[in-house]
Each structure stands twice: as structure tokens, then as C-alpha cells.
Amino acid sequence: MKIVACFKVAPEAEDIQARPDRTLNFDRAQWKIGTYDLNAIEAARQLGDLTGGAAVGLSAGDSELTNAKLAKDALSRGLDELAIIIDDALPQAESYQTATVLAKAITDLGAVDLVILGAGSSDAYTQQVGNQLGAILGWATLNAIDSIAPQGDQLIVERLIETGVQVIQVSLPAVLSVTAGINTPRIAGMKDILAAGKKPITTLDGGALGPATATVVSQLAPEQVERKNIIIAGSAAEAASELAGLLKTI
Amino acid sequence: MNTWVVTHDTAVATDLIAGARALASSVNAISLGAEAAPGADLTLVAPAPAADELLEGYAAAIAEELTARQAQVVLFGADIQSRLLAGLVASRLQTSVRNITGAAPDWATITRTVYGGLAVATDAIGAATVVLVVGPGALGEASAPGVLGEVKAWAAASASPGLQVVETRSKTQQVVNLAAAKRVVGVGRGFGAEADLGLARDLGAKLDAEVACSRPIAEGEHWLPVERYLGVSGAVIRPDLYLAVGISGQVQHLVGINRSKVIVAINKDKNAPIFAAADYGIVGDLYEVLPALIAAL
Numbered sequence: 365m366k367i368v369a370c371f372k373v374a375p376e377a378e379d380i381q382a383r384p385d386r387t388l389n390f391d392r393a394q395w396k397i398g399t400y401d402l403n404a405i406e407a408a409r410q411l412g413d414l415t416g417g418a419a420v421g422l423s424a425g426d427s428e429l430t431n432a433k434l435a436k437d438a439l440s441r442g443l444d445e446l447a448i449i450i451d452d453a454l455p456q457a458e459s460y461q462t463a464t465v466l467a468k469a470i471t472d473l474g475a476v477d478l479v480i481l482g483a484g485s486s487d488a489y490t491q492q493v494g495n496q497l498g499a500i501l502g503w504a505t506l507n508a509i510d511s512i513a514p515q516g517d518q519l520i521v522e523r524l525i526e527t528g529v530q531v532i533q534v535s536l537p538a539v540l541s542v543t544a545g546i547n548t549p550r551i552a553g554m555k556d557i558l559a560a561g562k563k564p565i566t567t568l569d570g571g572a573l574g575p576a577t578a579t580v581v582s583q584l585a586p587e588q589v590e591r592k593n594i595i596i597a598g599s600a601a602e603a604a605s606e607l608a609g610l611l612k613t614i
Numbered sequence: 615m616n617t618w619v620v621t622h623d624t625a626v627a628t629d630l631i632a633g634a635r636a637l638a639s640s641v642n643a644i645s646l647g648a649e650a651a652p653g654a655d656l657t658l659v660a661p662a663p664a665a666d667e668l669l670e671g672y673a674a675a676i677a678e679e680l681t682a683r684q685a686q687v688v689l690f691g692a693d694i695q696s697r698l699l700a701g702l703v704a705s706r707l708q709t710s711v712r713n714i715t716g717a718a719p720d721w722a723t724i725t726r727t728v729y730g731g732l733a734v735a736t737d738a739i740g741a742a743t744v745v746l747v748v749g750p751g752a753l754g755e756a757s758a759p760g761v762l763g764e765v766k767a768w769a770a771a772s773a774s775p776g777l778q779v780v781e782t783r784s785k786t787q788q789v790v791n792l793a794a795a796k797r798v799v800g801v802g803r804g805f806g807a808e809a810d811l812g813l814a815r816d817l818g819a820k821l822d823a824e825v826a827c828s829r830p831i832a833e834g835e836h837w838l839p840v841e842r843y844l845g846v847s848g849a850v851i852r853p854d855l856y857l858a859v860g861i862s863g864q865v866q867h868l869v870g871i872n873r874s875k876v877i878v879a880i881n882k883d884k885n886a887p888i889f890a891a892a893d894y895g896i897v898g899d900l901y902e903v904l905p906a907l908i909a910a911l
Contacts, residue, residue, distance in 0.1 A: 377730040377865075388733055458710035459701070487729055489847060492711040495701025499673070504776030505702065508694045520780070525694045526841065528784040532668075535776035544833050544847075545840060577710045577741030581723060583733050589872050592893040595884075603896045604906030607878065610894060611821065611911065614855045614876050 365417030365514075365536075368479045369408035369443065370466060370494075371401030373425050373434055374455065374487040382585035395428045397438060400482030402549035407512060407542050408480050409442030409550075415514050420473065424449040424457075424465050424570060439560035440552035446563065447473060449570035455487075458576055463496035465570035470501065472568055478519070479539045483508075491541070498539030506532065507541040615721050618685040619643040619654065620676060620699065622669055626691040627651035633753025634689060635760060637719050644679070644768070646672055653760035658768035665782070668774045670699050675770035677706035685743065687721050692749040704745040711745045712737065715752050731846040731869030750793035751852055751873075790824060790841060792849040797823035797857075800844055800871070803830055804860015804881060804900050808837045813904045814859060820911040826851070828861050844870035860900050863888025880904070 375393035383389055397405075408419040421443040423429055429448045439446055449469055454462065470476050479501075481494035491507070498505025510529075511522040519534040524543055534540070552560070596603045596610075617638040621627040627643060631653035634641045643654035646669055647662025658679065663669050680688060680703070690700040692713070704711045716725040721739055724746065728735045792798060799821065801814045811825070818825045825842065832843035844851060846869045856874035860881060861867060868891050871877065879892035882899050889895045896903055 375729075377732050380729055380732055382732065388729070460704060460708065460710040463705065484847065489727070489730070490711060490713055491697060492701040492704070495698050496705040496711070499702045499705030504774070505670075505698070506777065507698045507701075523694070524840070527789055528782060530668075530779055531781035531783070533778045533780050538776065543840075545836070574708075575741070577744050578712070578724075578737035578739045581736045581738050583728065583735045585732060586734050586869070586872070589891075591877065591891060593890065593895070594893065595889070595895045595897060600896075600898045600902035601906045603898060604903050605910045607894065607896060608907055608910035611855070611857075611878070 365412070365415040365477045366420065366475055367408040367412055367417055368420045368422050368470060368473065368476050369404045370422050370479060370481045371397050371404060371438065372485040372487070373397055373423060373428055374485060377486060386584040386587070388583060388585065395431070395434065396486070397434070398482060398486035400484055400486070400544055402441065402482070403542050403544055403546055404480045404482040405438065405441050405443060406547045406549040410547065411478070411512055411514065412444070417477070418444045420444060421446040422448075422466065422469060422473070424451070424454045424462060424469070426450065426452045426455050435565055436557060436560045437552075439563045440556040441550060442556075444563065445566070447566045447568050449568050451570055451573060453573050454570070456580070457573060458578075459490045459492040459496050461574050461576065462493050463500055464574055466493065466497050467500040468571050469568045470497075477536045481539070481541045483541060483544050494539050494541035501537070501539065504534050504536075504538040506534065506538070509540045509542045510546050512540065512542075512546075615640070615686045616684055617641045617687045617689065617721070618680055618683070619689045620646070620696075620703070621651075621691050622646040622648055622695065623691065623693075624648045624651050626693075628653065628759050629750065630689050630691065630748055630753070632759055633748070636754065637717055637721060638687065642683070644676060650762065650765040651759070652762045654763050656764045656766065658766050660768045660770045663772055666779045667772060668777055668779060669695050670702055671772035671774035672770055673699055673702035674706065675772065677703045679768075679770070680707065688743070688745045690745065690747050692747050697747055700745050700747050707743050707745065709741055709743050709745055711747060713747045713749065715749065717746075717753060727846055727869060730866045732865055749850055751850075792824055792826055792842065792844070792851050795824040795851060795853050797821050797855045798826050798844075798851055798853045798874075799823045800826045800828065800856060800858045800861055801831060801838075802828040802859065802861030805831070808835070810901075811837060813900070813908070816908050817857070817859075817904055820908055821855070821857070823855070823857070828864075828867050846870060858888050858892070859904065861888055862886045863891055
């Protein structure tokens with residue numbers, strides 16, 4: 365089984381600073397693989413081990429992706445090889461644009477049985493690239509997958525929806541977006557990191573990026589909601605008693 | 615703008631249609647296996663899918679219908695099935711999906727959350743057709759629902775090739791709707807053990823509040839189900855009272871709670887960011903404060 369795990373590299377939110385005028389300062393922000401994408405990589409590795417299949421990483425982004433440290437980070441987490449698509453417009457691309465580029469890459473890779481994505485990217489968190497990718501490829505497509513098990517040449521998956529769990533039989537090829545709880549992504553050891561340096565990296569042509577459906581007018585830190593910021597002093601018992609009085613009025 | 619609301623739940627449809635009505639003059643709806651909601655000019659009602667079929671099998675039929683009817687803005691709810699349907703329909707319409715937190719009249723601009731709640735992006739819509747996923751309350755406070763418009767049975771074809779539902783396990787406990795809760799108690803890493811959540815449940819019972827949590831409690835510790843975590847990737851609430859207990863107040867969490875009318879924080883670290891976002895705070899050990907508070911209520 366050939367499994368592709370998609371991931372997006374984006375500035376780490378914790379390192380982005382909001383300036384007094386509410387604009388964002390990315391100067392100190394490192395580019396990292398999205399937290400939820402690590403679940404996709406781990407799921408691909410685990411299923412690859414179960415089926416004797418290969419796990420291929422696929423990422424569409426700008427030249428940050430050629431950063432050797434980032435590639436090593438991805439490859440040390442269990443991927444057998446990595447394919448990248450470079451275009452300066454890709455980090456800000458919309459869900460359909462990104463899905464179109466990934467669909468072309470997956471077709472070019474050839475003989476792909478399964479594509480796994482995380483719940484959403486760490487920047488836009490639209491949670492739609494997998495859904496739109498599956499529709500473009502015309503493959504069986506599901507989101508919110510919380511467990512994947514091979515069954516013959518098919519998969520049995522569990523999907524977490526608001527009202528319960530759907531157990532679904534999936535024929536391949538398929539595109540699955542997984543939950544943040546499907547697994548605990550491994551932490552690479554020294555051996556994995558050394559081995560990662562020897563794994564192949566291929567650059568694919570994503571083709572022309574389609575038109576955007578909107579233009580970003582602004583991107584600002586949220587306006588602060590005015591809060592009273594009153595600290596209730598005293599011992600635990602005194603403060604609790606005063607708070608109880610307050611809560612009875614709300 | 616010719617706006618369409620696609621849902622599988624009458625309550626969600628009522629909310630989205632009322633919100634869309636305030637922004638656009640023409641609002642129509644597609645209801646999948648649910649009763650038509652009031653407020654839309656026209657509602658097409660499709661039968662519920664068979665037990666072994668997925669609701670999302672309607673994607674192709676919906677895209678075809680929306681194209682024929684020249685839909686410009688298509689709204690979906692924010693549940694898992696609606697999200698997948700939104701993506702499948704959008705690809706067929708060759709457009710992208712946005713998760714919106716607000717919109718201007720006639721959909722001139724929309725807002726959405728980026729970088730884990732660190733910023734709000736405002737987009738000017740330029741395409742002929744856009745697909746928007748709308749969270750509860752994103753289009754403002756629910757106004758009074760309109761009157762029931764024209765309702766037509768819709769004999770749409772449904773197909774999910776390669777996918778067969780073999781079993782559906784419904785939740786045994788009641789499905790929680792935090793977005794509608796008037797009072798919420800949130801628990802965080804300040805709780806040392808799962809058994810200690812009993813304190814929060816007792817407090818919740820006294821206050822008639824739902825118990826919710828920060829992300830690590832649901833996704834790291836699994837002490838509470840994931841639908842009970844608050845934040846940018848979890849539930850976004852707007853209750854009259856939010857009481858954060860043992861929650862430090864990371865930006866990702868604050869996005870989920872900052873529309874609460876009154877925020878109260880209990881935390882032993884006086885420097886925790888939650889206090890800057892709170893109306894009232896107690897700096898203290900939750901294991902001392904909560905029993906006293908429960909006794910005093």
C-alpha cells in the first residue's frame with residue numbers, strides 16, 4: 365500500500381507577536397510542521413507498518429520547505445520519502461487552490477492508495493483541503509477519522525461525529541482527514557534523525573495556481589474586550605464567599 | 615446576493631437562515647432529511663439517507679442544483695458532516711471554503727480566525743460563488759425566525775461510491791450544546807487528577823452550568839470528551855457566565871470564551887493570562903476555593 369501523508373509548514377503561532385497597532389510581527393516566528401499534521405504522518409507510518417506499505421510525505425509551500433532542518437524533521441517522524449511543491453503563493457493559498465495542486469502531485473506520484481491529512485493547518489485551520497482534494501480526485505473522502513484498520517484490500521475506519529461514531533468500510537483509493545486524537549505522534553530519536561538525512565526528497569511541479577476567491581483586506585490581532593479585572597482578595601473561604609454572592613447576581 | 619443554506623438539522627437551518635436574512639435579500643435552503651425551517655423563500659427537502667449511506671452522498675446533486683439556480687453564497691453548519699459536505703460541494707463548484715466568524719451586509723466582506731486565534735483575517739469576496747462554514751452565532755444574535763416559505767420535496771440522487779456505513783453508534787450520554795449554554799465552568803491543567811473533576815461537576819450542578827475544559831484536558835488527558843473543549847479548534851461559547859478554574863488562558867482558549875458576558879477566573883498563579891481576560895478573579899488553590907465556593911452557593 366502506498367500512503368501519502370500531507371502536511372503544511374507555517375509560522376508557529378506562539379512566536380507571532382501582536383504589535384500595539386494590532387498588526388502581526390512574524391520576525392521571531394519559526395516555520396514548523398502543523399501540530400495536527402503530525403497525526404497524519406504518524407497514521408501513515410502506522411498503517412504502512414501494518415500493511416508493509418510505504419509512507420510518503422507531501423507538502424506544498426514556499427522556499428521555507430527547502431530548509432534542510434524542516435525536511436529532516438518530517439522524515440525523522442517515520443516517512444520513507446518526501447515530495448515537495450514550491451511556489452511563493454502556496455502558504456497563503458485557499459483550500460481549493462491547495463487541493464488542486466496536491467491532486468496534481470498525487471496523480472504525478474502515481475499508484476497512491478491512500479492520502480491522509482490532519483484535522484487542519486496551524487495557520488488558517490480551514491479543515492477543508494482533504495475534503496476538497498478527495499472530491500477533485502474523485503476518491504472516497506471522509507473527515508474526522510479517529511481510527512484506521514486494514515481489512516483485506518479495504519479499510520475499516522471510525523468517524524467521530526457530534527452524535528456518535530460511524531463505522532465505515534472504505535474502498536481504496538481514498539482521502540482521509542484524521543482527528544488530533546487518532547494517535548500520539550512519535551518523537552524522533554537520534555537514529556531516526558540520522559537516517560532522515562539519507563531519505564530521498566523529490567520536487568514536484570504543482571502547475572499554475574488557480575484564481576483566489578477573495579482578497580485578504582487585513583489580518584489583525586482581535587480587539588480586546590474590556591474586562592473589569594477585579595481580583596477578589598482574602599482567604600480562600602472569604603474570597604469564595606464574596607464570589608458566591610456575586611455569582612448569585614449573574 | 616443569491617444565498618443558499620444547506621443543512622441537515624432544522625435548528626441549525628433556522629439560525630443560519632435568520633442570520634443570512636439580515637445580510638442578503640434572497641435566501642433559499644436545502645434541507646437533507648430534516649423539516650424545512652422558517653425564513654427561506656424556497657426550501658428543497660431531500661429524504662434522509664439510508665442507514666448504510668452517508669449524508670455527504672448528496673454532494674453532487676447539491677452542486678448541480680446550486681449551479682442551475684445560480685447560487686452565489688452557500689452556507690453550511692459547522693458540524694463534521696456539514697463540513698465534509700461543504701468541501702465536496704465547493705470542489706464541484708471550483709471554489710474554496712471559509713470558516714467565518716462574521717460577515718458584512720450582502721457578503722461584501724467576511725471575517726475568520728487565523729493562527730490559532732492570534733488574529734482575525736478580513737476577506738473581500740471576489741468570486742462568483744463562495745462556500746462558507748458558519749459557526750453558531752457567527753451571524754449575530756439569533757433574531758426572530760421568519761415565516762415558512764415555499765417547501766418542495768426534492769428527489770435528489772445520493773451516491774457515496776467506495777463508502778459504506780457498517781455501524782452507527784449513538785452517544786449514550788446527552789449531546790452537549792455548549793454554544794447554547796447560559797453558564798459554563800471550564801476546567802484546566804490546574805486539576806491534578808481526573809477524579810478531582812468531581813469538584814467542577816459539583817460546582818456546575820450548583821450553578822446550573824455545563825462543564826467544559828481546555829484542550830489538554832480533552833486531547834491530552836482524555837478526561838472529558840473532545841466536544842467539551844473550548845477554543846479556536848473546539849467549541850466557541852457566548853454564555854452569561856464563564857468560570858475558568860485552573861486554566862492559564864492561552865490565546866487559543868481565550869478565542870473560545872471571550873464573547874462571554876462575565877468571565878471569572880480561579881487560578882493559583884497570579885500571573886496567569888486568564889486574569890487579564892477576566893472580570894473577576896481569585897488567586898488561590900482551586901482545591902481550597904472550590905469546596906468553599908460550593909458550600910457558599
